[in-house]
Amino acid sequence: MADIIIKNGNVLTMDPELGDLKNGVVVIDDGSIVEVAESTEATADTVIDARGGVVMPGFVNTHTHAGMTLFRGYADDLPLASWLQDHIWPAEAELTASDVVAGTNLACLEMIKSGTVAFADMYFFMEEVGKVVESSGLRAALSYGMIELGDAEKGKNELKKGKGFVNEWNGKADGRISAMYGPHAPNTCSKDFLIKVKEQAVADNAKIHIHVLETEAELNQMKEQYGMCSVNMLDSIDFFGPDVLAAHCVWLSDGDMDILANNNVNISHNPVSNMKLASGVAPVTKLLDRDANVCLGTDGCASNNNLDMFDEMKTATLLQKVDTMDPTALPARKVLEMATINGAKALDIKGGMLRKGYNADVIIVDMNRSHLTPLFDVPSQLVYSAGGSDVRTSIVNGKVLMDDHKVLCMDEQKIIDDAKEAASDLVSRVDAKN
Ligand SMILES: CSC[C@H]1O[C@@H](n2cnc3c(O)ncnc32)[C@H](O)[C@@H]1O
Numbered sequence: 001m002a003d004i005i006i007k008n009g010n011v012l013t014m015d016p017e018l019g020d021l022k023n024g025v026v027v028i029d030d031g032s033i034v035e036v037a038e039s040t041e042a043t044a045d046t047v048i049d050a051r052g053g054v055v056m057p058g059f060v061n062t063h064t065h066a067g068m069t070l071f072r073g074y075a076d077d078l079p080l081a082s083w084l085q086d087h088i089w090p091a092e093a094e095l096t097a098s099d100v101v102a103g104t105n106l107a108c109l110e111m112i113k114s115g116t117v118a119f120a121d122m123y124f125f126m127e128e129v130g131k132v133v134e135s136s137g138l139r140a141a142l143s144y145g146m147i148e149l150g151d152a153e154k155g156k157n158e159l160k161k162g163k164g165f166v167n168e169w170n171g172k173a174d175g176r177i178s179a180m181y182g183p184h185a186p187n188t189c190s191k192d193f194l195i196k197v198k199e200q201a202v203a204d205n206a207k208i209h210i211h212v213l214e215t216e217a218e219l220n221q222m223k224e225q226y227g228m229c230s231v232n233m234l235d236s237i238d239f240f241g242p243d244v245l246a247a248h249c250v251w252l253s254d255g256d257m258d259i260l261a262n263n264n265v266n267i268s269h270n271p272v273s274n275m276k277l278a279s280g281v282a283p284v285t286k287l288l289d290r291d292a293n294v295c296l297g298t299d300g301c302a303s304n305n306n307l308d309m310f311d312e313m314k315t316a317t318l319l320q321k322v323d324t325m326d327p328t329a330l331p332a333r334k335v336l337e338m339a340t341i342n343g344a345k346a347l348d349i350k351g352g353m354l355r356k357g358y359n360a361d362v363i364i365v366d367m368n369r370s371h372l373t374p375l376f377d378v379p380s381q382l383v384y385s386a387g388g389s390d391v392r393t394s395i396v397n398g399k400v401l402m403d404d405h406k407v408l409c410m411d412e413q414k415i416i417d418d419a420k421e422a423a424s425d426l427v428s429r430v431d432a433k434n
């Protein structure tokens, strides 16, 4: 007897070998998918009727700062430098562990409700973040965000904290949590520090999550400091490889794109944040033409202002179309691949598609809705018309986290109340300081 059978669904497997099934079943046992077919002989403890819905792999959000949900709408419509230095960093200086717990709980709740099953996070108080993720049921690749600013003593401390986190959390929560090193960016961490981080990551067999060439200001600063851009500097220290998740990658030259693609670097494209902070347009179609693994992230809620991967997919495709003046650029299925298969590859998760032996990280999107009618093409409908609130059911590691819009693993109202209180207390403390 299996754990779960999902039946009567329009199954978007995202598996190029199997293809999609107009009316199929997905059988789940012991955290994994054991069958994807048109029908099954199996029986299960739980049978979920997905009639009128699309059954698909859940989304992988490859760049977040989950705790920043507390800053949703806090400092909008500002340039990145002032946004970070004058508003976000002073507010973050007041953050406590319990604030990050409240913010991360809110983020996990929002992600579960909108179909995300896994995310890559870089922030502070990561032990607390780990505990929240563990109890939420989600999957995550977590990193303690290290900012060293060329201060060797600070660097030592930061690396010690990063290492402590990696050693304690890698593989926790039945393997749902992996731990990465998180040097913030090449313009906030020195070359010497980045060399040490890479050595430590290799020694610990851990991956690295870093912001790269998000802004023109970073490009100019790097040219002034090193006589070369961030990608060339990182390449000169053999930083790149398939173990690196590089967020943003907006200001790339053709040569930079070759370096990233040739080194199998995973690139998290974060279009909403890049647009909101007017950072620029990442050359996604050129990267995909080079077979680079481009995945999709929301960034934190202070620069987005939500964690909805449907919004991210739509924005990604529209932005490439207008940037290239080509309406065929980044079609719906390709952007869905970025949000599922490519994200899973970046985080080394056996997921991103519905295939026998893969993680049972499955969502059901309700298509029986006015704004999703008529239904000619499932990928198009998901990317151009659907939204996070259309997700009806969410399953991670074979556990139902949300059933028919009811979140089972978290107390929704308490999380909202706690986050409201934490955000308001935090802002009062910040205001009192200034
Ligand atoms: C060291 S933990 C992460 C650090 O990054 C800050 N942050 C959030 N969004 C961005 C972004 O788009 N670019 C650069 N840095 C960002 C966050 O506030 C934390 O301080």
Ligand SMILES: [Zn+2]
Residues within 6 Å of the ligand: 063, 064, 065, 211, 247, 299, 300
């Ligand atoms: Zn970021």
